[in-house]
Amino acid sequence: MLTTATLSAYSEKRLDLYVSLYIVEYFILTLLHSPLNPKAKKIIDITGYALFTVFIIIVAMKVIEILYGARLL
Amino acid sequence: MTPTETSYILLGLGLTSTGVALSSTSYFILRSTPLTALGISTIILGMVSLALGRSQPKIPPEASTILLESGLENISAIIEELGLTSKAIYLPSSMTSGQPQALIPIHQNPYPPKPKTTLPKRLIVKYAPNPEDIGLLITTPGSTVTNILGSKPGPAMGDLEAALSSVLTGTIDLADAIKVTMGDGRIIVEVSNPRLEYRSMRVYECLGSPIASMVASIATEALDKAVVIDREEHKRGKLMIELKVLE
Numbered sequence: 001m002l003t004t005a006t007l008s009a010y011s012e013k014r015l016d017l018y019v020s021l022y023i024v025e026y027f028i029l030t031l032l033h034s035p036l037n038p039k040a041k042k043i044i045d046i047t048g049y050a051l052f053t054v055f056i057i058i059v060a061m062k063v064i065e066i067l068y069g070a071r072l073l
Numbered sequence: 074m075t076p077t078e079t080s081y082i083l084l085g086l087g088l089t090s091t092g093v094a095l096s097s098t099s100y101f102i103l104r105s106t107p108l109t110a111l112g113i114s115t116i117i118l119g120m121v122s123l124a125l126g127r128s129q130p131k132i133p134p135e136a137s138t139i140l141l142e143s144g145l146e147n148i149s150a151i152i153e154e155l156g157l158t159s160k161a162i163y164l165p166s167s168m169t170s171g172q173p174q175a176l177i178p179i180h181q182n183p184y185p186p187k188p189k190t191t192l193p194k195r196l197i198v199k200y201a202p203n204p205e206d207i208g209l210l211i212t213t214p215g216s217t218v219t220n221i222l223g224s225k226p227g228p229a230m231g232d233l234e235a236a237l238s239s240v241l242t243g244t245i246d247l248a249d250a251i252k253v254t255m256g257d258g259r260i261i262v263e264v265s266n267p268r269l270e271y272r273s274m275r276v277y278e279c280l281g282s283p284i285a286s287m288v289a290s291i292a293t294e295a296l297d298k299a300v301v302i303d304r305e306e307h308k309r310g311k312l313m314i315e316l317k318v319l320e
Binding site: 001 | 100106107109113114120121123244
């Protein structure tokens with residue numbers, strides 16, 4: 001929430017920046033609270049895999065934008 | 074499902090569905106990046122709430138405390154009735170009938186002999202050839218906690234610390250952190266912020282507190298050697314447990 005408020009206060013329009021920061025915060029917080037209960041860990045891991053996939057996609061789009069100048073989103 | 078678990082799951086479903094609605098509306102209709110990002114963060118919070126809902130204990134903590142205390146009161150009554158004053162020797166599952174157990178010698182011996190054969194599954198056992206080498210073989214809270222470990226931990230300091238952390242700070246969440254130091258036939262375990270309060274009970278003088286009992290059981294299983302809780306000290310939010318390994 002603080003991240004969203006701070007970035008929107010600076011009129012940040014890039015959605016990928018918001019999402020990237022959320023993903024980094026998610027991994028930092030889940031790492032700080034490990035080891036977790038096995039049942040909770042399963043859902044946390046599935047969410048982590050999904051967010052990591054999204055992060056890789058964002059990085060790939062940025063690389064393509066830098067290399068070819070084409071903006072996919 | 075307990076009420077707390079239901080609350081978390083409902084919260085998680087609510088946040089996830091609100092997040093999906095907010096992010097899709099903000100992206101396609103309102104074209105607002107901050108609101109879309111807020112919707113995405115709400116989805117992530119919803120998933121975390123669902124995970125927290127699944128991690129709630131099935132049995133309320135008060136019920137667990139009742140079961141633990143009643144068991145300890147019974148053991149304490151037996152120990153007082155028999156006038157036992159010796160410290161318990163924690164034996165690995167290879168020396169007992171399938172799980173680590175505590176042997177309380179009837180007669181005090183500063184150098185108790187190590188059992189040479191596997192002890193039978195009985196309450197009163199003869200653990201050495203001499204007539205006075207008789208003791209009580211007791212299942213402690215630590216005996217059952219080793220079942221939580223998926224595999225037998227290794228004898229190295231790091232393996233023991235990982236096993237203790239996995240159980241005490243992870244699965245049963247009875248402490249914040251565990252630190253292990255090994256050397257000279259002794260193991261020192263530092264437990265930060267233990268959540269079970271120490272009470273002055275006769276059974277604790279023989280078996281150690283429940284957390285010390287769990288630590289000793291896991292340590293004996295990891296080392297595959299008998300251990301004794303030599304010293305237990307509570308100070309400033311830390312529980313220091315010193316184990317002596319019997320060679």
